[in-house]
Amino acid sequence: MTPTRTRRRGVPAAILGLLAAAMALPLHGATAQLIKVPMADARRMPVSVHASGGYFIAQNRFDGISGVNWFLGDTWQYRAGVDVGLKSGAIGVSGTLASVPIQRGNSTSSRGDIQLRQVLATFRSPEPRSFGQLFEIGVGLSQWANYSGTDALSDAEAKAQNAFAIAISYGFVMPLGERFALQLMQDYTTAIGSREGLPVGARRSQEQYTTRIGLRWRATGVER
Numbered sequence: 616m617t618p619t620r621t622r623r624r625g626v627p628a629a630i631l632g633l634l635a636a637a638m639a640l641p642l643h644g645a646t647a648q649l650i651k652v653p654m655a656d657a658r659r660m661p662v663s664v665h666a667s668g669g670y671f672i673a674q675n676r677f678d679g680i681s682g683v684n685w686f687l688g689d690t691w692q693y694r695a696g697v698d699v700g701l702k703s704g705a706i707g708v709s710g711t712l713a714s715v716p717i718q719r720g721n722s723t724s725s726r727g728d729i730q731l732r733q734v735l736a737t738f739r740s741p742e743p744r745s746f747g748q749l750f751e752i753g754v755g756l757s758q759w760a761n762y763s764g765t766d767a768l769s770d771a772e773a774k775a776q777n778a779f780a781i782a783i784s785y786g787f788v789m790p791l792g793e794r795f796a797l798q799l800m801q802d803y804t805t806a807i808g809s810r811e812g813l814p815v816g817a818r819r820s821q822e823q824y825t826t827r828i829g830l831r832w833r834a835t836g837v838e839r
Contacts, residue, residue, distance in 0.1 A: 671713050687717055
């Protein structure tokens with residue numbers, strides 16, 4: 616008697632292929648999601664550039680290198696900078712330049728100009744979406760250099776003189792469209808120089824004041 620064989624029905628290869636393809640689709644989608652990680656929203660980090668000019672007043676100072684007083688006149692100061700917006704404001708860098716009239720010592724025949732340069736790392740409050748207030752603080756370097764005038768300077772006197780600068784600014788902003796804004800600011804800067812050559816009672820620090828108006832342009836980003 617011939618034994619009965621039980622026939623095992625195998626799953627067709629076509630069905631196995633379809634099942635494999637169906638299982639691979641969700642896996643492919645998950646892999647794509649893992650690879651395409653959403654980046655931080657660039658709109659929250661706008662990059663802005665600004666330029667301004669204003670009326671500059673500086674306190675007279677005693678120069679310890681030459682041993683004479685500097686009597687400084689009023690002039691115009693120019694400022695430019697760039698900043699990157701954050702959720703709570705913006706950080707950036709600014710530079711200023713002014714050619715300041717100077718009389719060295721008590722002689723009225725002394726006449727000249729000296730450059731004042733500043734480089735500041737800045738932090739400012741968020742820009743308002745409508746007319747509003749703006750606050751900014753900066754720290755950096757202040758430098759007197761490039762004297763030109765009636766006085767003959769020694770090599771030591773002709774060298775650039777550096778000081779640590781702290782600047783506080785307050786003012787108002789008026790947006791002009793989506794990317795531009797008009798700013799009116801008042802800067803109060805304290806420059807702290809070297810003690811070298813200063814007599815007893817002479818101050819190392821010097822106050823500077825600027826009232827300026829300028830334009831800010833948001834180069835990238837959607838939000839201020």
